[in-house]
Amino acid sequence: MKEQNHGKLKRDFQGLYRKLIVASVVVAIGGIALIYFNVDPNLSAFKGDEPDTEIVDMPVEVDFDKIENGIHLRTGFIDAPGMTETIQNCTNCHSSKLVIQNRMNAERWKSTIKWMQETQNLWELGENETVIINYLVTNYPPKKVGRRAALTDVEWYQLKE
Numbered sequence: 001m002k003e004q005n006h007g008k009l010k011r012d013f014q015g016l017y018r019k020l021i022v023a024s025v026v027v028a029i030g031g032i033a034l035i036y037f038n039v040d041p042n043l044s045a046f047k048g049d050e051p052d053t054e055i056v057d058m059p060v061e062v063d064f065d066k067i068e069n070g071i072h073l074r075t076g077f078i079d080a081p082g083m084t085e086t087i088q089n090c091t092n093c094h095s096s097k098l099v100i101q102n103r104m105n106a107e108r109w110k111s112t113i114k115w116m117q118e119t120q121n122l123w124e125l126g127e128n129e130t131v132i133i134n135y136l137v138t139n140y141p142p143k144k145v146g147r148r149a150a151l152t153d154v155e156w157y158q159l160k161e
């Protein structure tokens with residue numbers, strides 16, 4: 001009689017124990033899922049190897065010739081009439097920066113172009129030559145380099161022997 005009772009108690013306890021384990025496993029899985037969902041709300045790790053459409057769909061050509069604040073981003077040229085001709089003819093052999101950093105008047109641009117034609121295989125520019133020179137002189141005129149400003153507040157010191 002006592003033995004039977006004991007056996008029943010043991011079974012009851014085992015049943016309860018099993019339910020407890022199942023309950024804590026469910027809670028644990030739920031908790032992990034909840035934390036994961038917080039970290040990655042799109043559940044992107046489960047979506048396989050789909051390409052990132054945001055990047056793939058971007059029209060490359062549009063971005064390539066993007067102009068921002070009047071500057072052609074790829075080359076750094078100022079967006080103004082003649083820019084396209086300049087990009088097409090003057091960025092093939094060297095960086096646009098070489099063009100931008102050289103500020104010359106029309107005459108010196110003409111002779112620089114002539115020099116490139118004679119020594120660097122630059123092609124005949126035809127009507128574009130005037131367009132390009134106008135663009136360069138208008139947007140990158142020679143900087144007026146005067147004398148530097150007079151020094152003020154200078155502490156002079158005596159040279160010692």
Ligand code: HEC
Pocket residue numbers: 086089090091092093094098099102112113116120121122123125132
């Ligand atoms: C066929 C190739 C080619 C093309 C196209 C070309 N250049 Fe050049 N250019 C050169 C070479 C080569 C140099 C010398 C680069 C160096 O010294 O590193 C040069 C140098 C220059 C320099 C520097 C000159 C100096 O005295 O330092 C300027 C400015 C310049 N190019 C402007 C232009 C402009 C403006 C155009 C468009 C009309 C143009 N280039 C197109 C080949 C080219």
